[in-house]
Amino acid sequence: MPELPEVETIVTDLRPRLVGRRIASFRVGKKNLRRPWNTRWTSALRGKKIETVVRRGKWIVLRLEKGLHLVFHLGMTGQLMVVQARQPLASHTHVVADLDETDEQLHFRDIRRFGSVTFFAGEAHVNRFFHDSGLGPEPFDLEPGYWRNCLARTSRCLKAVLLDQRVLAGVGNIYADEALFEAQLHPRRLGRTVRPQEAGRLRRAVIQVLNRAIYKRGSSIRDYVGGNGDRGEYQEEFRVYSRAGAPCVRCRRPIRRIRLAGRSTYFCPSCQRNRSQFRSQESRVRSQKKSEW
């Protein structure tokens, strides 16, 4: 579910409510999440003070004293929030941490359980974890030269490149589509056919769309809520995502939905023309057949 803007909002909400507090006790439910929980980690966490709360891509990292780290991924339906201890436990709550000196708790809730919680005993372990997964740079730190290179040496389509967390971290299905619309590039456009000027446009579009979404506290479609439990508002600003058949805000022609990289993909066929100079044999054959008619 949550992409960079949603995770950023959660981290911003949680930071003032978590930093400086101690984890008095920590409980993990019986149902499996994406990664297994080692019961030894539970006792290691007891009494530890939370020092920082940061985001890396779509990951949430809690640094505790003595270099201990607690790392969350929200998958599709994950929620991480601080709630009053006395209110009844919401369904699908898999982690509860009591926060000392308050009547508050940190809850991790995840309906579909594609999310995860993992423990690391030191800074180096977390860094190695991200390094080994090949996690790419933050979009805001994306160097133009690196980005042009990534595009130039791949024959994957732009949608697939944007979704690849090893190229850049944090973009998911919504913001990939929104950024491609902003840059007026076709989602099927091949990376190696993109000109330097277009690569720059796309890089800036990604940053702009993410920043606007952060400002609106992310997009709430069904499950997403921020660290205080309230919804985002960027879903009101979607130009293409989930707008199949609705008029394009730029040209009024209907937005189309296709299946790409295994995901629903929305774009304006008129504003986002596919200008690949080197199209595949197959699509050339198709165009020829079409012109025969």
Place this chain on the structure above:
DNA sequence: ATAGGCGCCTGCTGGC
């Protein structure tokens, strides 16, 4: 190297 399909899960919606 790349696309596509599937699986991991639960819940919601729309059609019949």
Place this chain on the structure above:
DNA sequence: TGCCAGCAGGCGCCTA
């Protein structure tokens, strides 16, 4: 009302 297919902010594995 029930049933069934299809859909969903992610991601890793497999095959061709």
